Amino acid sequence: MSTTQRSESMNSFFDGYVNSKTTLKQFVEQYDNALKDKIEKESKADFNSFNTTIACISRFGFESQFQKAFTNEKFKEIQTEISSLMYCNAFFERNDGLNSIFWVIESKRVYDRNKDIKFKVFFNEKDFEIQCAGCLFEFKGILCRHILCVLQLTGKTESVPS
Ligand SMILES: [Zn+2]
Structure with a gap:
């Protein structure tokens, strides 16, 4: 294959293993080596x-729970959410059936200015079902700062359902 035909990911996969003078036999062997190394x-x-x-x-119990359950990369993501709690304030709005509705106001840095952004959080304490309008959990599988903020306000920081 010529260089232009090779995709970027293939280039990096074979970097250091093959070059333009590699024979087909060598290529097969080197492919095996590249795979083993990977x-x-x-x-x-x-x-x-x-x-x-x-x-x-x-000192939140849920953090040590995440520490045990997640890989280091995922745990770092949740730690970013935990450290952002200082920019969030949660307010109870009203009860709606089994759900309590909260607003979380987050102070965000937008173009060198602080801007307050509101997130609606629904919390069914009875079944421990909690949802944020920001949907980070749905996309990345980690609880967002707004959900954690509501857990903090309601004193549910010891653990979350697995
Ligand atoms: Zn959120």
Whole structure:
């Protein structure tokens, strides 16, 4: 294959393994080597994630729960949400059936200015069902700062359902 035919990801996959003078026989062997090295790199990353623990930044019980349940990469994402709690304030609005409705006001930095942005959070305490209009959980599988803020306001910081 010529360089222009190769996609970027294939380029990086074979970087250092093949060049323009590689024969077909060598290519097959090098393909095998590239694959083995890739697998080894991935298992090393998995191993590191299970053997290094990132320290908690809060005293909330749910944080140590996430620390145990998530890989390090995912745990770092939730820590960003936890550290952003300082820019959020939650207010109870009203009850609607089983749901309590809250507003969370987050002070965000938008073009060098602070801007207050409102997020609506629904919380069914009885079944521990909680949902934010921002939908971070639906997209990335982690609880957002607004949900955590409502848990903090309602004193439900010890743990969340698995
Ligand atoms: Zn949210």
